[in-house]
Amino acid sequence: MRRVGLAAACLVMVVACGSGGGGNNQSATPKHGGTATIALESELRTLDPLDSSLLVEREVFYNMYDSLFTIDPSLSIKPGLVKSWDTSDPVNYKFTLQSGVKYQDGTPFNAQSVKDNITRYKTTANSRRKSDLASVSSVEVVDDTHVTFHLKKPDATLLATLVDRAGMMLSMAAVQKGGQNFSLAPMNAGSGPFQFVEWKRNDHLNLTKNPSYWKSGLPYLDGLTYRAIPDVNAILAALKTGDIDIARTIAAKDVAGLKADSGFIYRSTPALGFNGFELNTGAPPFNDPAKRKAVALAIDRYAILKNINFNIGVVGYGPIPPSSWAFDSNEKIYDHANPTAAKNTATGFSFMYKTTSDPVLQQLAQLMQAELAAAGITMNIQTEEFATYQQECANHQFQACGVNWSGRIDPDGNTYAWWHTGGDFNDSLYSNSQVDAWLEDARTTTDQAKRKQDYDNAQKQIVADAPYVFSVFGVSAQISSTKIQGFTLYPDLMIRMGEVWKS
Amino acid sequence: MLTYVLRRLLLMLPVAFLVTVGVFMLIHLTPGDPALIVLGEDRSPQAIAAIHQQLGLDKPIYVQYVIWLGRIAHGDFGRSITTHQPVGTAITERLPATLELGTAALLWSLIIAIPLGTIAAVKRGSLADYIATGITVAGVSLPNFFIGVVLIFVLSVSLRLFPFGGYIPLGQDPVESLHHVVLPAIALGTAGAAINMRFTRSSMIEVLNNDYVRTAWAKGASWQRVIFIHALKNALIPVVTIVGLQIGGIIEGAVVTETVFTWPGVGRLAVESISDRDYTVVQAIVLLAAFSYMLANLLVDLVYRWVDPRISYS
Numbered sequence: 001m002r003r004v005g006l007a008a009a010c011l012v013m014v015v016a017c018g019s020g021g022g023g024n025n026q027s028a029t030p031k032h033g034g035t036a037t038i039a040l041e042s043e044l045r046t047l048d049p050l051d052s053s054l055l056v057e058r059e060v061f062y063n064m065y066d067s068l069f070t071i072d073p074s075l076s077i078k079p080g081l082v083k084s085w086d087t088s089d090p091v092n093y094k095f096t097l098q099s100g101v102k103y104q105d106g107t108p109f110n111a112q113s114v115k116d117n118i119t120r121y122k123t124t125a126n127s128r129r130k131s132d133l134a135s136v137s138s139v140e141v142v143d144d145t146h147v148t149f150h151l152k153k154p155d156a157t158l159l160a161t162l163v164d165r166a167g168m169m170l171s172m173a174a175v176q177k178g179g180q181n182f183s184l185a186p187m188n189a190g191s192g193p194f195q196f197v198e199w200k201r202n203d204h205l206n207l208t209k210n211p212s213y214w215k216s217g218l219p220y221l222d223g224l225t226y227r228a229i230p231d232v233n234a235i236l237a238a239l240k241t242g243d244i245d246i247a248r249t250i251a252a253k254d255v256a257g258l259k260a261d262s263g264f265i266y267r268s269t270p271a272l273g274f275n276g277f278e279l280n281t282g283a284p285p286f287n288d289p290a291k292r293k294a295v296a297l298a299i300d301r302y303a304i305l306k307n308i309n310f311n312i313g314v315v316g317y318g319p320i321p322p323s324s325w326a327f328d329s330n331e332k333i334y335d336h337a338n339p340t341a342a343k344n345t346a347t348g349f350s351f352m353y354k355t356t357s358d359p360v361l362q363q364l365a366q367l368m369q370a371e372l373a374a375a376g377i378t379m380n381i382q383t384e385e386f387a388t389y390q391q392e393c394a395n396h397q398f399q400a401c402g403v404n405w406s407g408r409i410d411p412d413g414n415t416y417a418w419w420h421t422g423g424d425f426n427d428s429l430y431s432n433s434q435v436d437a438w439l440e441d442a443r444t445t446t447d448q449a450k451r452k453q454d455y456d457n458a459q460k461q462i463v464a465d466a467p468y469v470f471s472v473f474g475v476s477a478q479i480s481s482t483k484i485q486g487f488t489l490y491p492d493l494m495i496r497m498g499e500v501w502k503s
Numbered sequence: 504m505l506t507y508v509l510r511r512l513l514l515m516l517p518v519a520f521l522v523t524v525g526v527f528m529l530i531h532l533t534p535g536d537p538a539l540i541v542l543g544e545d546r547s548p549q550a551i552a553a554i555h556q557q558l559g560l561d562k563p564i565y566v567q568y569v570i571w572l573g574r575i576a577h578g579d580f581g582r583s584i585t586t587h588q589p590v591g592t593a594i595t596e597r598l599p600a601t602l603e604l605g606t607a608a609l610l611w612s613l614i615i616a617i618p619l620g621t622i623a624a625v626k627r628g629s630l631a632d633y634i635a636t637g638i639t640v641a642g643v644s645l646p647n648f649f650i651g652v653v654l655i656f657v658l659s660v661s662l663r664l665f666p667f668g669g670y671i672p673l674g675q676d677p678v679e680s681l682h683h684v685v686l687p688a689i690a691l692g693t694a695g696a697a698i699n700m701r702f703t704r705s706s707m708i709e710v711l712n713n714d715y716v717r718t719a720w721a722k723g724a725s726w727q728r729v730i731f732i733h734a735l736k737n738a739l740i741p742v743v744t745i746v747g748l749q750i751g752g753i754i755e756g757a758v759v760t761e762t763v764f765t766w767p768g769v770g771r772l773a774v775e776s777i778s779d780r781d782y783t784v785v786q787a788i789v790l791l792a793a794f795s796y797m798l799a800n801l802l803v804d805l806v807y808r809w810v811d812p813r814i815s816y817s
């Protein structure tokens with residue numbers, strides 16, 4: 001979820017850059033056997049991709065279910081359950097499926113199964129995948145291993161969308177057998193490296209090795225145990241006591257200590273999200289563009305990176321992070337803090353900044369308060385309980401609201417919903433017809449060079465107009481004991497255990 | 504006696520009704536929208552509206568209340584808004600963990616409180632009394648989350664004597680289960696121990712000044728007989744009251760401790776459900792907590808009679 005996955009994930013996620021890129025870390029001979037315990041920073045709500053909305057859920061799904069497409073650490077689209085594809089016709093995507101794949105319940109994965117899954121995601125009442133698949137009008141079964149996705153209009157983001165939950169394939173027989181409790185106990189529903197055993201909420205979730213996994217020789221581990229530990233300090237403690245083997249997040253302040261400890265591995269790669277805060281363009285004082293610009297000029301991103309994030313991550317200039325092919329390294333409209341320029345733009349006004357009680361977010365708010373004061377701008381801090389804050393920000397009842405974004409593989413996921421007029425996350429009520437046109441064009445054009453140009457243009461305009469003040473780009477990290485081997489680090493924060501082994 | 508119990512049980516009904524009104528209004532009037540929580544990063548105006556309709560949140564609040572009251576009158580607490588798990592299952596699944604923790608914490612508090620309280624009363628003004636009083640002040644003053652964090656840091660992370668958090672059911676592995684419950688029980692029970700000790704001490708002092716105790720001494724009864732048979736049993740009446748309330752308060756007492764120790768009990772479920780605005784679960788847990796208080800009160804009144812035969816329920 002956006003804010004939790006942010007307050008908890010991104011902000012803390014803004015852990016360490018500089019310690020190497022993505023990819024695999026070790027190169028010894030893999031060993032079969034053993035189990036690994038993984039920390040989740042919040043409890044799951046569902047084990048069904050259909051109604052999932054949490055980052056931690058996706059992380060578990062990637063180990064139970066296979067998607068139609070996968071990514072490599074550089075975010076290129078790679079084969080998954082789809083072996084090869086032809087997207088030369090922009091409204092009829094032809095996919096060739098892997099043959100011989102079976103779900104954990106023994107039923108075959110085939111073209112009919114793809115059609116049934118997509119239909120289920122598109123039509124079930126409580127499906128959260130409807131907007132992901134909005135561009136798909138129908139799925140045609142050509143033969144057992146060929147399907148055609150008929151689109152309402154060209155959609156350049158579809159393959160990236162099918163990497164995630166909307167592309168995860170489940171055995172329909174298992175779904176029907178699970179009935180109303182399927183989301184709590186998806187028995188043998190996937191085709192992934194591990195299969196469901198037991199979920200005791202607030203305690204543990206156990207998965208066991210899929211003995212008939214279609215990728216021969218995998219997985220190496222006999223099973224996985226997930227434990228929800230909702231406090232970053234407790235996650236570190238559990239890592240140190242050996243109660244968990246791997247985690248996604250620890251507090252930024254603890255990263256240096258863990259790096260120095262030879263019993264642990266800490267590696268990171270730039271993540272997909274962005275951090276910063278929204279300014280409400282629909283109400284005073286930020287309906288005045290000059291005041292938004294003044295705030296963006298006065299914020300010291302380098303001080304935030306150093307003091308709040310302990311130099312983990314990099315300074316953020318816009319919505320598209322360095323991990324993306326659409327990243328524009330030349331866009332630095334607001335770079336170092338410039339209180340003089342801010343004062344010359346607008347000064348002497350005050351506003352209310354909404355945030356939650358997380359101690360790190362409180363420190364961030366106080367730091368920005370001091371930075372803005374240097375430009376003669378008074379920032380008052382309003383601390384709210386999460387659900388209240390979330391509701392007020394979503395309903396545009398704010399002047400400034402600290403919100404981060406966990407990010408998506410395709411740059412569309414970091415831009416369209418946020419700054420297209422009427423977008424689902426456009427809390428700031430930002431509207432610019434030129435930006436709308438660029439974002440729409442980038443959605444429907446398959447030429448990547450053209451898309452990059454659209455995103456460069458849109459990003460420059462959004463950053464300059466400052467409906468959102470960007471501060472820091474975070475990282476995706478491997479935080480584990482040295483026993484964890486063969487782990488591949490991806491920018492999307494997901495802990496994929498299919499090829500991991502324990503020494 | 505039976506008539507008394509029945510009368511008390513009947514009197515619970517209006518209290519329970521008021522509790523339903525209170526809990527329903529409080530949670531529904533608290534800002535926050537469960538639809539936004541449920542949807543997270545996948546929200547859209549259509550999806551929000553669909554969830555509001557599905558949960559009946561688009562109806563006036565009094566209509567929602569009447570529907571809910573009708574359902575719980577039939578024993579249907581509904582399903583969790585966030586996980587779709589039946590609320591009854593969600594709670595009963597976690598109740599054993601909370602009961603084990605609560606019982607262990609209570610035992611810890613009594614093991615500490617009664618001997619120390621008795622010593623402090625008998626040796627009033629002595630060093631032992633001052634030490635016991637010091638422990639009391641510390642126990643009451645230190646919040647249980649702080650005690651929990653210190654215990655985790657010292658005994659779990661540094662000395663590795665106890666596991667960090669987690670719960671093993673008693674039936675599955677009794678030794679490991681007790682090993683896991685020690686730290687959270689100490690964290691949760693220490694404040695109760697301090698209070699119980701203070702009550703034991705003051706009540707004991709009062710009893711020791713009674714004429715019948717003086718008579719017992721004068722008769723030449725042994726000190727063990729005077730302290731334990733004549734004095735302590737009578738001194739425990741106020742302690743029974745306070746312990747009874749502590750039993751009733753196990754669920755809310757466990758809220759913080761369960762979160763610190765990642766203990767999968769009802770307390771942690773309550774915390775998560777409140778922050779998720781999972782109305783159905785919160786309402787059921789508060790009702791359960793209220794009922795356990797009412798039942799504990801009744802139980803305390805019945806135990807009085809055993810402790811002090813002069814009390815009659817006729």
